[in-house]
Amino acid sequence: MSQLSLLEPPAQTDNTVLPWRHIPQYLSAKQQQLLRAEAASYPFERPTLTVFGKQHLIPREQAWFADAGCNYLYSGLMICAQPWPHYLSRLRQQLEREFNQPFNGVLVNHYRDGQDKMGWHSDDEPEMVAGSLVISLSIGAARDFDIRHKQRPERHRIPLASGDMLVMQPAMQQHWQHSLPQRKKIASDRLNLTFRQLIPFYHQQ
Template identity: 50%
Template structure:
């Protein structure tokens, strides 16, 4: 397991930005191969049972399905709203509950929900956004874990528009520290050469009862 602060990433993982630029050093931590192959396969197998949905969002007055599938697992009282969608929590499956406990024990990260996104192939994507919804515990870390196909994860500084691209592989873990959402956006762009599915897990800590 290899842990790297973003400013210390190998040169081949830095694109479209000077590593000397202070504004290009986003407050994230990347841990390569946090999950071993056995853990990855177990979670991918379990994900086949998840009740994924593809909700509709309104863009410029028209409704469109989001370009991926998702499900929200969380504790009671942890409904989550973004892009005008209010998602009620689904009870935790055993594999994700065990992973949540692992994150707490090994990284001292406390969470009470995980948004699971399934990208069928490189045509599925995630647009530019910040995870700054008011129900997210202020200044809390968000932990992202990748499973399956490798995909580019792109960060963009809000003020300078500088970009940083990281290719996240199966088993990699990325911590987005609390202050990142204030100054940076992130996205998962289309990559049409990718033919295999990817599962992304983003563990978050919400204010319990915010939407009650």
């Protein structure tokens, strides 16, 4: 697929342009299989978050792979960069060519089953490079991805299947929030990879 068609945002019937693009089946079956197998050895963690004074384990597992100096302060937690695994690094190179943008970090979320989830948020941390794309890729169980506008009562739901890509334009983080709701009947797991561009050494300045 050409870079232009990947970036072209969809128009709604009222001609509003939405700042994301869903590309079904971006990853080949082989890529999905290799990444899934590689993920079996990722150093997943479940850090503890403090919400209203109470401590909670995050309802999923996560790992952060990034270049040196690209530590990430995410939901109040500093996550340190782990070195890039082989197939994630190859995928990063493919995305850098496709989108003509450097991606120096990837957050891997592992939802062990439909109980695991992610709450409403925007990927708008100050260490993210202004104007950069966030590329999300899904492998495993199909899950709904919800999007809501920050100011008006507008919502969208995108069913993300294995191999799908979601290109998030900068305006998505500025004006919208997203979440991955619980789906208690889903018994199988899902990996989500979000490739990001961070300002190196932001937290050491």
